[in-house]
Amino acid sequence: MPLLAQILARLRWRPQNGEKGENIDNASVAKKYRRRGAAVDKIYRSMPTIRMLLYIVGYTWMLLLPSSLFGNQTYIDENALQPGQVATYWSWGDVHSADVYLGQLEQLRDRNASSAEKAAYVKSTFNALGVTATTQAYAFQTGNSPLSGVNTYAVLSAPRTSGTEAIVIAASWTSLNGQPNLRGIATVLSLVSFLKKYSLWAKDIVFIISDGYMDGMQAWLGAYHGLDQSSLDMEPLRLRSGVIWTALTIDYPGHSFSHLGVFYEGLNGRLPNQDLMNSVNYISTYTANVPVVLYDHLDEQIKDILPKWLPQSLWNQKEFRDYFIRARNLVKHVGYQTFGRASGIHGLFNCYRIDAITLFAVPAAGPHGFHAIGRIIESSLRTMNNLLERLHASFFFYLLTGSGTFLKIGEYLPSAVIVSVAMIFGGLQIWVDAGWVEQRPAVDEKSQEKNAAPTTVKWKTRHRNALLPLIIMLVTHVIGGFTFLLATNTWFITLPTSNTSYLPLIPFSLVVFSSLSALLTSPDTKPIKVESLPAPLHTLLKAFNLCLASTVISITSVLNFSLAAALAVLLGVPLSLASPTRGLPNKTAKALAYYAILFPLWWILFSRPISHSIWDWQVLGTWFAPFVCVVYWPLVLQAMIVCMLDPDC
């Protein structure tokens, strides 16, 4: 207790004016204290340089992520997986049955069969193979277009096991490239009778043919896990199995394929355990001899993407080409992850702690077909079947730069965090500076010239009114929330402009803010003695704005690195440069510049209209739209208010 009292006393202690130390004799402590003070002083003085360095290091780090300086070869962490250790039995007879199913599916497609018709066909096929199957109808009530469909699914009860765990093999009717995924469905159907021949399955195998693209699987998974979604009206599932640990979704839209593309990004930036991808990569390469790529990115396509005017000598350098090949994968990844979009229907599984990826048969003239994909799936299923526990081992934080190379969390995370550190240093420095004011001695110019040395400058503390800037920030976020409510409103979604951009929504909030900042600016009350005034509002607002933005970036960096990196790039420098100017035209120009640079950039860069983001939120529960409205846009608005404020006030 005495210790606690002592600590409390220390906390309450404030340096009094003119208070002098008593223990003067303790010279070594004094020396240490002075040295420390000098060091702090030096760091403080060079803070602008440090911040600039941090920005440079952070942004350079981001640019270097695709380079060969970073990156490791992928490896299998979980010993139980044992990928590629089994002989595969998938044969040409199974390929033939897949071809037969494909013929029937093509007939369904040609006569434009309805969802119910297609589901009935799949169900009867499952039943004929001796697997219990059933259908699930669903309907989404979203703003602009109602969505409905029928899923079909079957449970192959693994012999000899209690069926507490399950593996999912799924295919959606629509491929992720928009084509009908007939070959994917034919593969799944032909797998049923094949997998039924073996008693080695330790987990139930659930086959799902989901309707539509994302919507069907969202309805199925929601019903399986008891999700209560107000916009979704779905039939309950009559058939059930155990806890799903892993899932593979098969996407095979073309006639043949040359490479196996792996899509792995889940909703809201979640990623599946890397072991799953590494296993499939290994199996595909060594069991089926199918090369694996990320997405549908073939290495040779890089020539078509980069500008032609680059000199040939650069082209011939492997380092140079590799950089762009990796950068292309990373940019695509950042595109998915920033918006919280799933790159395929596998992404919906991640919300339910199921590790899932999409196997995409990259359409090509050849040489691979049902035989290769069947063997890949068979061997992958055997590997997933080996699991004794869920995939774990912290293998969820990574950036894939290629199918066989990845960045560990320690290699990419610091880039965004360094930028956020630079921002919070800036904010804290402004906050500290705002607490002091220079006290000019009342002397005439002559004597001032004589004593030009800085030692004569005296500093005096001044009051910092933190309440007003905090209220302003709160109001911006509340208005952001209202903006979001407005954006998700039915009548707004049905506006024709909402299909193109976010722009029509924003002027209203801009008007609100111009008036607010005009209210805050009061040019008449110009003071005579600056030092007697409290700290100006704009400095405090800017300090808090920077601190908040930095906190948001560093927290997001662990949850969704791409979003954090995008925030660091977009907000880092502009928020630090926000400053008030005199004269209304200047102010407006500056604020509008912020608006022009920070707001539409976000949308134009990736050309995602608002309606898509709202759809993602309403149907799939993607956080991106609310995040932009409630967090990102208010941060920008706060910077705009800083520009609108009077410099002296």
Added chain:
Amino acid sequence: MNNEQFEEELHVRPLQDGRVYTNFVFKILLKNAVPRSANTLGSEDEAQHYTVFPLALGQIIREYAVTELHLSLNAGKWDYASWGYPDNPSVGSGAELWAWMGEGDEKRVSISFDARWQGLRNALAGLFCASLGELDERRTTSPVYAFQPDGDLPAESMNLAYAFHPSENICTENLTPFIKLLPCKSRSGIASLLNPHRLFDADWHGMSIRVLWRADEGVEVQLGVQAVFDPIRLRGQQKRDWDFPHIFDRTITRACPVAYSSTIRVDLPLSGPYTLTPDPITAGNGTAVFDVMSANKPLDVSLLYLNEAHFTYPVDPSPQTDLSIARSHTGTSQAHGRFHVTLTNSLNHPQRVAYLETPPWIIKFYLHTLTVTVDQDPRPRKDIIQKLTYIPTSSNLPTLFEPTLILPPNSTVHLTLDFDKTFLRYTEHPPDAQRGWDLPPAVLIPLSSNGSSAPPSLPRMYTNTLLVDLATPDFSMPYNVIIMTCTLIAMFFGNVFNLLTREFIAIKVA
């Protein structure tokens, strides 16, 4: 030999999905024997001299004064909808043990009920090489309606101990000691068909031991093996014809000489032409009977479906049982979840049932969240539940939740119940922490209608086991995390502590 009688029987039943159900029952009757009373445990027991009765089992039963004992070890998921009721209703996936034992007079009994229950499960664990020691007080309950005795109970106060261990699967090491208890082992008689290679490849398989007392006959031991084979998978072609070599990879070459009777019963297909070879002794009521003693050896029973080039699976088959039960749990949170139980009654009259749920202590029910609805009607129906037996979990004891319900005719009753998942200390996690915890199956016990004392006409049914995810740390990382966290805390604590307790004073230096 005169006061012991050994009978063996194999029951073969073709199922509608092309599979074949087989049930081996070996009955050993100890005539006029009486179970030991708990009150005599302190004194010397009578001598045990058996000829065919298994001594190892007999000793255990006498040692712990067990009146009735049921042990079953099963693997697989019994599919009531397409396979119907099994001959022996104990088909829950995992290890199940329940025993009726006398409590004994407080003054005379030398060893407590709980101690005998512990001794019994440990002795059986040793006898059958199974982890039955896990069936300890963390899993033991005493249900009210379920598990009524199959035999008779002596006129003293008896008690039931019931425990289920879902993670214990049957394997060869359990079958070998089981076969050892048989008088002819697996050398002759129908026991020679017990081929572990085939038995443990069956879609569903399980073994059971039942000891019961009939007042007018004596103590009876029933050793049983049930299995569901898939001839289509075993033959590698789309035909459901079956014969002993295809199913068991064996035939019966010798009869067991000590058997009083040795029969094979085959349920005949309801429709379609077929041939059954060899000719049975009797065939009628849809059942053919073979006598292993008198039949020509080697005996190979086979059933061929004529005019059936390919077996076609029935489309939308009707369920084979009048009642059905399905249980699932939803919720992705690691802190709480919800049970969904669906009870269907396809009978034309209301059926009274009891529902038994005995989850271990990691699950904590919220009884006030219990909802009962019928069919699609969302209105709660409080009248469905008649009585409710509920013993909540405390420390590490299991919950006992056993309501009795009246299922309306031709309707489906939905029960939901919310539960909390315990946050475990890190030493309490099993070695395969990320797998989750198995919950024992729930049991549906059809009861006779109100008032009448007639035994229920339908056997009990088990649901599948469930796997529950608890909040689990990533055990592959703890040392990194501990070291990192400790370093950071030490660093920050040191600095902050210094700042708070030391006094820094600005001084003037001359």
